[in-house]
Amino acid sequence: MGSQGEKLICVVGATGNQGGSVARRFLAAGFRVRGLTRNPTSPRAQELVSRGAEVVQANLDDPASLDRAFAGANVIFSVTDYWEPFFHPECRKQAEAKGISYRRFAYETEYRHGKNIADAAAKVVDSLDVNGFLVSTLSHAGKCSGGKFKELYHFDSKADVFPAYVEEHYPELAAKMSCIHTGFFYTSFNILPNSYFGKLPDGRVEMAFATDPTKVVPQLAPVDDMGSFTYAVWQMPPGKSYMAAGTNCTWPETIETWSKITGIPASYRQVSPEEMIAACGEPQLGGEITDMFLYTSHPGYDGGMKLLQAEDIRKAGIDCPMTTWEEWARKQDWVAILARLHGNSQ
C-alpha cells in the first residue's frame, strides 16, 4: 500500500498491547494516528508521540471525550479491557457495595465501555471508510454454548456489544464493521504462571489446563501481530469476522514446542476444573479462567463460529504476516522468564 497520509485512524487502547500494535502498524502505513489514553503524559503515550502519533485524553466512561477523540475519523480501532476493572481494588469495593461479584462488575464496566465506543463511533459513521470500524472482540460464550457457560463474562462483555449492540442499534455502523477475535495471547503465562509452566519437584515443567488435549487452540502474539492483522483486515470488504492467530495447535503441541526450544523436559496434563480453579489462587479469577479453558474444549474458543484467519486474507491477495508460537518463543529469554515466574534462578 502507498502512503495513507490523509487518512485518520483513532486507536482506542493505544498505550496497550493490541492498540499499541495497531497504532505502530498504521503509522508505518502512512496514516495519521490519534491514540486515546486516560493519561497523555504517561511514558507509553509519550513514546507514541515520539513515533509521530497524536495522543488525546479520553476516558471510555466519558462519552463526550470519545466524541472529541473520534472527530474526523476514517478508521476507528476499538478494544476494551475486562481485567483492569476485575483486579482494581476500588472496583472490588464498588462490586461489594452493589452486592455483585467482581466478575460481574467487570462485565458491566467492559460492556459500558464498549457501548460508549459504539455510540460515539455511530456519530461519525459518515466519515468512516467502507471498512472503517475495526473492533477487537471474542465469541459469545453464553449463546455459542447453548447456555452452558453463563458466566464467561470477559467473552460476553465483548460480544454483547461487538457485534450484538452495534447490529441492533446502528445498522449503518455495523455495515462498516469488522469483528476481530483474538487468540490466546502467547504472553498469558504471566497471568497464570502455575498453570502454564508449573515447576515439578524433579525439575520438569508441566502445563496444566482444563482443556481437552486434542482440541486445536488459536494463539496470538498481540504486540507483534495485532497491528499487521488489523491492517490486513482494513483492506478486506467489511462485515466479516476474523480470528487473529499466529498458531493453531493443541496445548500438548504448544508445550512440546517450548520444550524443544528450551531443552527443559515438559508435558501437558488435562486437569479437573477444581484443580485449575485452585491453581489460579483466588476463586473468582479461577472461575473466570477455568470457564474459558473448558469453553475452549467445547464448543471451542471461537464458539464454533466460522472465522477468517490470516491464510484466508492472504488468499484474497493481501499481505498478512503473523508470528508463530515457535518463532515468538525462540526470541524470549526463558531463563530470565522462568526465574521470574518461579521466584528463583534456574
Ligand SMILES: NC(=O)c1ccc[n+]([C@@H]2O[C@H](COP(=O)([O-])OP(=O)(O)OC[C@H]3O[C@@H](n4cnc5c(N)ncnc54)[C@H](OP(=O)(O)O)[C@@H]3O)[C@@H](O)[C@H]2O)c1
Ligand atoms: N490475555 C489473553 O490471552 C487475551 C486473549 C484474548 C483477548 N484478551 C483481551 O484483551 C483485552 C485487553 O487488551 P490489551 O491486552 O491490548 O490491553 P492492555 O495492554 O491491558 O491495555 C489496556 C488499554 O486500554 C486503555 N483503557 C483502559 N481503560 C480505559 C478507560 N477507562 N478509558 C480509556 N482507555 C482505557 C488503556 O489506556 P490508558 O491506561 O493509557 O488510559 C490501555 O491502552 C482484555 O479485555 C482481554 O479480555 C486477552
